[in-house]
Amino acid sequence: MLAEHSKSKKIFDNGFQISKNADLASKIYGKKNVINATLGIFYNDNEEMHTLDIVNDEYKNLSGKELFNYxxxxxxxxxxxxxxxxxxxxxxxxxxxxxxxxxxxxxxxxxxxxxxxxxxxxxxxxxxxxxxxxxxxxxxxxxxxxxxxxxxxxxxxxxxxxxxxxxxxxxxxxxxxxxxxxxxxxxxxxxxxxxxxxxxxxxxxxxxxxxxxxxxxxxxxxxxxxxxxxxxxxxxxxxxxxxxxxxxxxxxxxxxxxxxxxxxxxxxxxxxxxxxxxxxxxxxxxxxxxxxxxxxxxxxxxxxxxxxxxxKKYRQLLLEQSYMRNMVKERADIFLAEASAINLPILPYKSGFFITIPFSQGLEKEIETKLKNENIFAIIIPGGIRIAICSIPKYKIYNLAEKIKKVLY
Structure with missing residues (x-):
């Protein structure tokens, strides 16, 4: 019964599916033994989704009218x-x-x-x-x-x-x-x-x-x-x-x-x-x-x-954002240093949530499977592995570059 222009529509959201696979692996093998580098969400080093105190406090202080009105x-x-x-x-x-x-x-x-x-x-x-x-x-x-x-x-x-x-x-x-x-x-x-x-x-x-x-x-x-x-x-x-x-x-x-x-x-x-x-x-x-x-x-x-x-609230916001920014930078610095030491190629990175490791196109399914076998879950894009450095606790960053290189080579 679909309109003609909608008959070809079908979506498989690879990112959310891989994230679900990571959660399942965590239940089987234990959270400490699984690296979930899928979604662009900032997690703290306890692997909990991080929220900002100033945002939480402000949200809780909004009235019902402010929250629910048009x-x-x-x-x-x-x-x-x-x-x-x-x-x-x-x-x-x-x-x-x-x-x-x-x-x-x-x-x-x-x-x-x-x-x-x-x-x-x-x-x-x-x-x-x-x-x-x-x-x-x-x-x-x-x-x-x-x-x-x-x-x-x-x-x-x-x-x-x-x-x-x-x-x-x-x-x-x-x-x-x-x-x-x-x-x-x-x-x-x-x-x-x-x-x-x-x-x-x-x-x-x-x-x-x-x-x-x-x-x-x-x-x-x-x-x-x-x-x-x-x-x-x-x-x-x-x-x-x-x-x-x-x-x-x-x-x-x-x-x-x-x-x-x-x-x-x-x-x-x-x-x-x-x-x-x-x-x-x-x-x-x-x-x-x-x-x-x-x-x-x-x-x-x-x-x-x-x-x-x-x-005052804005200053608090900037302070809390700086914590997240510094944490992401620390994680990225560790990964990039180790990648450089073992000659793992990285696409040019300056800052932000993601780091991408390139590979020859056509190997996407094979690499995704190999990473999964190592309990590493990341988004595979055409010709690259996208690592969400924002979501990986610092202690799991160590040796991650070496593990990925073994999968690729």
């Missing part, structure tokens, strides 16, 4: 929108974003922000340009809205962002499409943990500004992991001197930074030098919000704004 607007609570701007761009965002128009729409997580953008900016038959190492849901969302996808090579032979391949990929599509939607996941890219340098961002923007002479450019920067960047985040190069037909969409999420994975609160932040472009964005995006999810958790939005817009 939002006052489809676009989100006014204080939430203000808090998102301050959190993402700093308190002086009006100065840093000058000469641009900005609108924010609340979405169910970063996923909702990405879906909204794909829905309203990919024309039928067009493809979105994605990195060759990516969060797989980008592909699903593009297909869901009637588009396709092509990939650009993330790294060159020197382990830097491949600006040459990126340019060739952009220009090729810009010549034949009316709109070109491009996805970056920066900083702390999933699944590699790579973060673009200022030089690389400038190079990317120069390429995209050139492409604006051929088609409309919509650049999505997914910043879901921004608070795990060991260096200060600076997004300003992305919105400097924008052409009229360039639209920047920053997709924000509370999930990782606030340990609120299931609360599903995020935002779609649109930046353009064109007032018409931003007004059109607002009209179309609100229509999509209303037709798909109506509005999002008032409690989640209130929780966010109450913390971010309160100086």
């Amino acid at each position: 939002s006052s607007s489809i676009s989100g609570e006014e204080l939430f929108i203000e808090a998102v701007k301050q959190y993402t761009f700093g308190k002086n965002y009006a100065r840093s974003l000058e000469n641009n128009f900005v609108e924010v729409i609340a979405t169910p997580g970063g996923s909702g922000a990405i879906y909204n953008t794909f829905k309203n900016y990919i024309n039928p038959g067009e493809v979105v340009l994605l990195p060759n190492y990516m969060w797989s849901s980008y592909k699903l969302m593009s297909k869901e809205v009637g588009g396709g996808h092509q990939t650009y090579s993330l790294f060159n032979k020197k382990g830097k962002f491949d600006l040459i391949n990126f340019k060739n990929s952009v220009i090729e599509l810009a010549k034949i499409q009316k709109n070109l939607v491009i996805v970056l996941n920066n900083p702390c890219h999933n699944p590699t943990g790579y973060t673009l340098s200022t030089y690389e961002i400038k190079g990317i923007m120069n390429i995209l500004k050139e492409a604006c002479n051929m088609c409309n450019i919509i650049l999505i920067n997914d910043i879901a992991y921004m608070d795990f960047n060991v260096k200060k985040n600076d997004l300003s190069e992305f919105y400097r001197d924008l052409p009229d037909n360039f639209l920047l969409i920053v997709t924000f999420s509370m999930s990782k930074s606030f340990c609120c994975y299931g609360l599903r609160v995020g935002a779609q932040i649109a930046i353009s030098s064109s007032k018409d472009t931003i007004e059109n964005f607002l009209d179309a995006s609100l229509y999509t919000c209303r037709s798909v999810w109506s509005n999002i958790s008032k409690g989640g939005m209130t929780l966010f704004s109450n913390i971010v817009l309160n100086r």
Whole structure:
């Protein structure tokens, strides 16, 4: 009875299934003997999902009306929108974003922000340009809205962002499409943990500004992991001197930074030098919000704004986030040092939840089985093992690189 366009739909979420397999193995062999490196959730060294005290306290203090009522607007609570701007761009965002128009729409997580953008900016038959190492849901969302996808090579032979391949990929599509939607996941890219340098961002923007002479450019920067960047985040190069037909969409999420994975609160932040472009964005995006999810958790939005817009609570938040960031860095440093010592290849990593070990494509099933036999559970992506360093206690990191190398070689 399915509509024709839905008859081919079938999804097997490999990540959640492998995580279930890890839980089963823990019951059989004991938790200490199993490494669960699957899901992007921060666990403490007791292997318990970590939560933030400031977030827990604020949530418990919300009234029933604040928790359960509808939002006052489809676009989100006014204080939430203000808090998102301050959190993402700093308190002086009006100065840093000058000469641009900005609108924010609340979405169910970063996923909702990405879906909204794909829905309203990919024309039928067009493809979105994605990195060759990516969060797989980008592909699903593009297909869901009637588009396709092509990939650009993330790294060159020197382990830097491949600006040459990126340019060739952009220009090729810009010549034949009316709109070109491009996805970056920066900083702390999933699944590699790579973060673009200022030089690389400038190079990317120069390429995209050139492409604006051929088609409309919509650049999505997914910043879901921004608070795990060991260096200060600076997004300003992305919105400097924008052409009229360039639209920047920053997709924000509370999930990782606030340990609120299931609360599903995020935002779609649109930046353009064109007032018409931003007004059109607002009209179309609100229509999509209303037709798909109506509005999002008032409690989640209130929780966010109450913390971010309160100086004392915000300081506490930053302190607790620094604990998580430092813990992830400690784990990554151990793994990377041991991998380097035994010459285990790693895709370029800077910071963030994930580290990826590359291998020849075509061996995915074989490697997944071999890892499982060693009680190591990780997400296998095309040509790589994604290790969720965020979820592995420090004592289990030691010798993990050696175990993986034995599986691969």
